[in-house]
Amino acid sequence: MREGSIVTGPALIAVLVLLLLLTAAVVGRGGLGSWRAVLVAGARAAVQLAAVSLVIAGILRSGWLTTGFVLLMFAVATATSARRIGAARDVLWTGLAIGGGVAPVLAAVLAAGVVPLRPIAVVPIAGIVIGGAMTATSQAARRALDELRTRYGEYEAALALGLRERDAALEICRPSAGYALIPPLDQTRTVGLVTLPGAYVGVLLGGAGPVQAGVTQLLVLIGLLAAEALAVLIAVHLVAAGRLHVRWRD
Incomplete structure (x- = not known):
């Protein structure tokens, strides 16, 4: 791992989940839109980036x-x-x-x-x-x-x-x-x-x-x-x- 790179692991996953839930709560409770849309967007981003990460090496x-x-x-x-x-x-x-x-x-x-x-x-x-x-x-x-x-x-x-x-x-x-x-x-x-x-x-x-x-x-x-x-x-x-x-x- 390069010095200064993002540290992956359980802590990163926990932080991402916490921030996504916080965003959904703010949007939902604040009447800014659908909290479900926030969760779906976050889940889609995770799945799509995971898929891209798996195939990008071959594509490049x-x-x-x-x-x-x-x-x-x-x-x-x-x-x-x-x-x-x-x-x-x-x-x-x-x-x-x-x-x-x-x-x-x-x-x-x-x-x-x-x-x-x-x-x-x-x-x-x-x-x-x-x-x-x-x-x-x-x-x-x-x-x-x-x-x-x-x-x-x-x-x-x-x-x-x-x-x-x-x-x-x-x-x-x-x-x-x-x-x-x-x-x-x-x-x-x-x-x-x-x-x-x-x-x-x-x-x-x-x-x-x-x-x-x-x-x-x-x-x-x-x-x-x-x-x-x-x-x-x-x-x-x-x-x-x-x-x-x-x-x-x-």
């Missing part, structure tokens, strides 16, 4: 398997985001928004050679970027749809003034969809001052020095910000065009 030995695993992550992210938006039938458009954010970022970092074209480097970077784009797409689309439904009268008024449907919708929903970028912006602004995010900690625990960890984290943060900004922009335009969750006009 093959470039083809690595590519398949990245595509699987993308497919799951797309399906998850589509369900969260309430547009399960529009999964292809949801995938376009997420992919439109992820593809340029991964292409840039791999083509430039700043991330080695090796499975052990590609998988974590791809997972982080895909996850960020998924969250940004879900939040932006949901905010845009909520705004359009709430302010539908303003949308009709804009049409009456001669605006095209897409332009009228964008006037209503674009500002609120931009709020989806607040979390990544705040994380980028405060990194090192308020938080030490996962990539930094992970690289440190892996035995690298603080400078290397800082460079890695900066790459992750800027890449995430770019991917999420692109995903938000594409998502809000798809909503306004009636491609993503067209039923908001009903």
Whole structure:
């Protein structure tokens, strides 16, 4: 075991269970949602990470398997985001928004050679970027749809003034969809001052020095910000065009 690495064993399991139960109690007793959803999420995370840990070694030995695993992550992210938006039938458009954010970022970092074209480097970077784009797409689309439904009268008024449907919708929903970028912006602004995010900690625990960890984290943060900004922009335009969750006009 490397010095500074997480200590596994009964104590770790006990702490994880305690924190999960505490979270469920806070959510349930505080009226913040379903405590069962918290427990299910924690249990799913444990099972999924255990499964990934068992197969990841084999996957990382093959470039083809690595590519398949990245595509699987993308497919799951797309399906998850589509369900969260309430547009399960529009999964292809949801995938376009997420992919439109992820593809340029991964292409840039791999083509430039700043991330080695090796499975052990590609998988974590791809997972982080895909996850960020998924969250940004879900939040932006949901905010845009909520705004359009709430302010539908303003949308009709804009049409009456001669605006095209897409332009009228964008006037209503674009500002609120931009709020989806607040979390990544705040994380980028405060990194090192308020938080030490996962990539930094992970690289440190892996035995690298603080400078290397800082460079890695900066790459992750800027890449995430770019991917999420692109995903938000594409998502809000798809909503306004009636491609993503067209039923908001009903």
